[in-house]
Amino acid sequence: RWILKGEMWAGRNRHCCCTLLFVSAALMVGISIHYTRLSVEIHSSDIPSAYASTNDMDAHERRLSSNEKPLRILYIVTSLAEFQNGRRFTTRGDDRLVNFMLPVVREGVESMLAKGYHVHVYLICHYNMRRHRRRLIQEALPKSVKLQIWDDATPIGYKLENEHNHTDLVTRGLARQHRFVIKDLLMDYDFFVNFEDDMLVKGDHVEHYLNMSQQLAALRASAPTTRFVPKNTSTPMRDIFYGPLQKLQFDRLVPGLMRVEVLRNEETHGAQAKLDPIPVDLVFSGETRSVDPKPCCHVSSHKNNATHIPASPTSDKVFIWETGIKGLSVREIPGMGWVMLQSGSFLANRDRCIGNYWSGRDGHFGNESRPFPGDALYLNNQGGWMATREQILTWHTQQCPCGFLPPYDEPCYELDGLDLRNVEYWSGGMSLFQAYKACNLQRIISLDPDEFSRQLIYHTANNKQRQLKQRGKQDRFVKVDNLLGQLNTVKKNAIAAKNRELEQ
Secondary structure: OHHHHHHHHHOOOOOHHHHHHHHHHHHHOOOOEEOOEEOOOOOHHHOOOOOOHHHHHHHHHHHHHOOOOOOEEEEEEEEOOOEOOOOOOOOOOOEHHHHHHHHHHHHHHHHHHHOOOEEEEEEEEOOOOOHHHHHHHHHHOOOOOEEEEEOOOOOEEEOOOOOOOOEEEOHHHHHHOHHHHHHHHHHHOOEEEEEEOOEEOOHHHHHHHHHHHHHHHHHHHOOOOOOOOOOOOOOOHHHOOOOOOOHHHHOOEEEOOEEEEEOOOOOOOOOOOOOOOOOOOOEEOOEEOOOOOHHHHOOOOOOOOOOOOOOOOOHHHEEEOOOOHHHOEEEEEOOOEEEEEOOOOOOOOOOOOOOOEEOOOOOOOOOOOOOOOOOHHHOOOOOEEEEEHHHHHHHHHHHOOOOOOOOOOOOOOOHHHOOOOOHHHHOOOHHHHOOOOOOOOEEEEEOOHHHHHOOEEEEOOOOHHHHHHHOOOHHHOEEHHHHHHHHHHHHHHHHHHHHHHHHO
16 A cells, blocks of 8 residues: 555656665565556446446435435645745735635535535645645644645656756646546545636536536437438538437537636726627526526635635626637537537547537628637636546546546657646646547536536636736636527527428
8 A cells, every 4th residue: 555655656756766666666566567656457348338427426316315425526636836926917925825725625625515525635736735734724624524635746857848958847747647646546536526726616516517417428328329310411510400419429528617707897807898799698488597606606715815706796797718609609419408519629520520500600700710629719728627437437448549547658648748738738627628639528518597607617816807908818708697698699599590490
């Protein structure tokens, strides 16, 4: 067991003599170590099917309705800075751990406990965690919550941005380290939550993800094995936006999230003055609705100097900046209803391509074409990801051509994964939702107003509104009510188009 624990320490590629000691000890007990970490092989036979998560969801429901053990969550938080460095509109020297990370982690943990889950917090830090700071964190968390800290965790490698003739700390590689933790503890937990230290992940997010994953798994179980063909057989596959999905298409679907912030001063840092040319329609089933900001953005423990986090913002203060209506599309999934397809994933092959109704299909953007799926304007970084154990196993063995968990070997990865992949690739979830050397999963967001609200996740630093305004990008700030209304318009256009096609 001490060798297993040593894997995490040795994974930092430091102190070569001690690393060799771990390698030698491991060899003596017959454990195969690859590049100073355990090389545990995971085979597809370890899981019953591509959507074995159905069993996990059923178990979750049984736990909540009986005396079975609660869902066990490993909540991983990656932290680069203990104190603010003054960049990105922060105050140099401000205590980021106490004023930013700790209130967010505690709020998230308390909301997960309120749902009946068991939570283990695992911090991965670039800096050394001093004893009194460790005690401060532990005392701030509920007593039932286990805390584990991997400090000084940044790997050493070649700094490819410069001449790579010497090694140095690769700070962007810190975002990779959570994968080693997950692989080491994969069989000890039911659910994994991995986010940056300023992202507020609440029990509502976990509950919604589990429910939506269960719904997708159930639909997949009864899905056909052949592709749906509409009446108009000449319709390109990517434009087929209704009808049943086959199993291979369901394999690519996963619940998505959208990062939001709360406007602090609309006079100086307001949202779009001119919306994209799609009308806002907030009438759902005859009732005017708006986004509910409570699941994402209301905080109950508004203390510990977290003055940058408003306690209970209204929906008209919540905005997004990492996507827009032009980069989005909708689709009807029988048994689930209408969903939004987030940008990022590329067109898959014939049997796996998930068609959709692009927002510009009705001419709202004139002769402009659909944006490229990898366009950074619409890519929608989540600041993290979450998944069940079974989903991770499925991704690693079936969905991700390069695997999801370590080791990170050639030809998919160079330099043990410390090539020029950025933070967003690792901790932002882009390795899941992009296609190049990634998993090409398709994120979906429900267009039901209540469910839509639970797929928004709060970037509590609230600094993008100042940072992007300075760069002249304030026109990217879209209030979530406006985006939901625009998506509703696109959905209604899609329903009308579907009806016309079926009447032909």
